[in-house]
Amino acid sequence: MEIWPGQPYPLGATYDGNGTNFSLFSEAADRVELCLFDDAGTETRIELTEVDGFIWHCFLPAVGPGQRYAYRVHGSHAPATGQRCNPAKLLLDPYAKAIDGPVDWHESLFDYRFGAPDVRNDDDSAAHQTRCVVVNPYFDWGHDHPLRIPYNETVIYEAHVRGLTMRHPDLPPHLRGTYAGLAHPAVVEHLQRLGVTAVELMPVHQFLDDHHLVQRGLSNYWGYNSIGFFAPHHRYAARGSRGEQVQEFKAMVRTLHEAGIEVILDVVYNHTAEGNHLGPTLSFRGIDNRAYYRLADDPAYYVDYTGTGNTLNVRHPHSLQLIMDSLRYWATEMHVDGFRFDLAASLAREFHDVDRLAAFFDLVQQDPIVSQLKLIAEPWDVGDGGYQIGNFPPLWTEWNGRYRDAVRDYWRGTPGTVGEFASRLTGSSDLYESSGRRPHASINFVTAHDGFTLHDLVSYERKHNEANGEDNRDGSEDNRSWNCGVEGPTDDTEIQALRARQARNLLTTLMLSQGVPMLLAGDELGHTQGGNNNAYCQDNPTSWIDWDRADQFSDLTEFVAKLTRLRREHPVFRRRRFFEGRPVRGTDLEDIAWLTPEGQPMTDAEWTSGHAGALTVFLNGGGIPEPDRYGRPIRDHSFLLLVNPTADERTFTLPDRAYGLTWAPELVTAPLWGLDLERGNGNGTCFDAGETLTLSGHCLCLLRGTKPAAG
Numbered sequence: 001m002e003i004w005p006g007q008p009y010p011l012g013a014t015y016d017g018n019g020t021n022f023s024l025f026s027e028a029a030d031r032v033e034l035c036l037f038d039d040a041g042t043e044t045r046i047e048l049t050e051v052d053g054f055i056w057h058c059f060l061p062a063v064g065p066g067q068r069y070a071y072r073v074h075g076s077h078a079p080a081t082g083q084r085c086n087p088a089k090l091l092l093d094p095y096a097k098a099i100d101g102p103v104d105w106h107e108s109l110f111d112y113r114f115g116a117p118d119v120r121n122d123d124d125s126a127a128h129q130t131r132c133v134v135v136n137p138y139f140d141w142g143h144d145h146p147l148r149i150p151y152n153e154t155v156i157y158e159a160h161v162r163g164l165t166m167r168h169p170d171l172p173p174h175l176r177g178t179y180a181g182l183a184h185p186a187v188v189e190h191l192q193r194l195g196v197t198a199v200e201l202m203p204v205h206q207f208l209d210d211h212h213l214v215q216r217g218l219s220n221y222w223g224y225n226s227i228g229f230f231a232p233h234h235r236y237a238a239r240g241s242r243g244e245q246v247q248e249f250k251a252m253v254r255t256l257h258e259a260g261i262e263v264i265l266d267v268v269y270n271h272t273a274e275g276n277h278l279g280p281t282l283s284f285r286g287i288d289n290r291a292y293y294r295l296a297d298d299p300a301y302y303v304d305y306t307g308t309g310n311t312l313n314v315r316h317p318h319s320l321q322l323i324m325d326s327l328r329y330w331a332t333e334m335h336v337d338g339f340r341f342d343l344a345a346s347l348a349r350e351f352h353d354v355d356r357l358a359a360f361f362d363l364v365q366q367d368p369i370v371s372q373l374k375l376i377a378e379p380w381d382v383g384d385g386g387y388q389i390g391n392f393p394p395l396w397t398e399w400n401g402r403y404r405d406a407v408r409d410y411w412r413g414t415p416g417t418v419g420e421f422a423s424r425l426t427g428s429s430d431l432y433e434s435s436g437r438r439p440h441a442s443i444n445f446v447t448a449h450d451g452f453t454l455h456d457l458v459s460y461e462r463k464h465n466e467a468n469g470e471d472n473r474d475g476s477e478d479n480r481s482w483n484c485g486v487e488g489p490t491d492d493t494e495i496q497a498l499r500a501r502q503a504r505n506l507l508t509t510l511m512l513s514q515g516v517p518m519l520l521a522g523d524e525l526g527h528t529q530g531g532n533n534n535a536y537c538q539d540n541p542t543s544w545i546d547w548d549r550a551d552q553f554s555d556l557t558e559f560v561a562k563l564t565r566l567r568r569e570h571p572v573f574r575r576r577r578f579f580e581g582r583p584v585r586g587t588d589l590e591d592i593a594w595l596t597p598e599g600q601p602m603t604d605a606e607w608t609s610g611h612a613g614a615l616t617v618f619l620n621g622g623g624i625p626e627p628d629r630y631g632r633p634i635r636d637h638s639f640l641l642l643v644n645p646t647a648d649e650r651t652f653t654l655p656d657r658a659y660g661l662t663w664a665p666e667l668v669t670a671p672l673w674g675l676d677l678e679r680g681n682g683n684g685t686c687f688d689a690g691e692t693l694t695l696s697g698h699c700l701c702l703l704r705g706t707k708p709a710a711g
Helices: 161-165 185-194 213-214 244-258 284-292 319-330 344-348 359-368 401-411 418-425 429-435 493-512 554-569
Strands: 013-016 020-025 029-037 041-047 049-051 055-060 068-075 115-118 156-158 198-201 205-207 226-232 262-267 338-341 372-375 398-399 443-445 516-520 592-595 617-619 637-644 651-654 665-667 691-693 699-708
Touching: 020 029, 029 055, 156 161, 161 319, 185 244, 198 344, 205 637, 226 244, 226 319, 244 262, 244 493, 262 319, 319 359, 344 359, 359 398, 359 665, 401 418, 401 493, 418 617, 493 516, 493 554, 493 699, 554 665, 637 651, 637 691, 691 699
Parallel strands: 156 198, 156 516, 198 262, 262 338, 338 372, 372 398, 398 443, 443 516
Antiparallel strands: 013 020, 020 055, 029 041, 029 068, 049 055, 205 226, 592 617, 617 637, 637 699, 651 691, 665 699
16 A cells, blocks of 8 residues: 655544545554554554654555544553553544444453453454544535524524434434434424524534443443544434444534524533543543543542543643644534533643633634634533532633522522522523623523423422432432422322423523523423433433424423514513613613512512512513614513412512503413413403502413513
């Protein structure tokens, strides 16, 4: 085979139409062999003799797309000093654009003997290791371009590629569970009908099923176990044996963009699937263990801020480069619109403490491509001091776990929560304003993949994770849920009605809060996991959304669509700046006012009284200080939000400070006056200032001023 010197950059396998350049970083290597495999599995080894700055490289003019390859790295194997090179182990390219499939967890994949961790294992792992694949980078994107939907107009839908599509009756069987299935018209039309503007996909980087799960007949369904940061997961492709998953992923993105929907990826740059010191040698560990991983004071072991056994070494320039190159690749070559960073606090640990000014954030800040994307942090990890909500730099938004907890507590009647609820409803200025950020820094959610679904949140008070095989020890104990009187399924119609009401209360709060709402896929369809709040290993109907429930929960689906439409049509619910609580210029009406059910301003004593707190909230449609994206003044209707989280009926007096406005019912989460307000049909009913309305327990009512506010 003809071998040319090639170039050190770009790293990975890069096909240019004439051949393929191969490039691998390893400071630990003495020798590097590129291993090519034919269809019969026959291995051809090519020694890389060109080295520049610890980058080993060559160009092979005879090699093109579909070629399977991997590496063998020769160097020191001294675990006590943090060196773990072993040429008997076939290694995946950290920059591989496609990976062929899973591994089988044979003992040869480990660099020690089972039962004797101090004994070196030199068995060849090639027969049990997967392969990288050279891909063709060309794809006809047509007129595709970044949608750049403003944050304050964004509604996120957190979804799992496989879980969303596996049980959809309108999808052909071969497309279920795939990227192509997610791009099918039946799924896209549902997303458009809901009014979501972005899908946030759970991990699609190539990942592995953990060894201990495979032994129990389970799998890593969620995918937080990455082994390839450039490769779309092969199992989510209708065809993926020769790198076709790359083209299929791109086609999915293009289709969603055509539908006006952005694509955000949940990415896991904090650890890899190689685990702790007893994990397999699959890639990074055997290439340059000290560069890619954070080692403990005893370098035979790993620092673990992630709960998975290892932590990527973001203090090393080549690890940082890997992350930034991966982000740019998915943005420029795959056209994704943003990223949600799993356990993002671990990326800020330059030493032991979380550092807001860590090198990773500096690189993102100055990067002309990555800095313009949607950047969402999961602002915690499992290390000491890892809960960093509100502490990320200005470019970043954050999953707001305090929003989730406050809204759940308020609606289940926890005493003393009214103040916290008010802060979360208005964008969490206490967390974000001091750092110069705006309400959109708060990604608001009530449910997410980790925890109860919405249906289960109002149906269970205890987790039921027995199917995970861990004796129900896994999963959070802090669910802040309420089963409405009975644990799990019930035929009691009153409890069923209360659960439906609570679900609508939570959804309405989510969609009417300042910030960016995130809806968990399937919540609009009444998806249940049977009380499992940690279904990470349930790649089965427990996690797959049951579309057959669509008819039973059609009213809930329409209710969600109404909420997103209400949010889209009324900018008072999606302001770009925080409320100030001061009179709007030219009037003596505040931009927001907090009132008692009697229509009087809340006093300090009422804020701190310790009760769950029924509220009236006045939102002034004439008090929006910023122009729209075209520079035009924003004027909206004013709204009254009547909120009763208690079990008892409450009578609300409409305030007399609205200067001539009358109030039309927009929606209510429980039957009221015999009107079908759940569908927004008030039959022309209007109410004047000073009139009273009686809300049933656990109810929310939204009233709209009958003319746009002045201001």
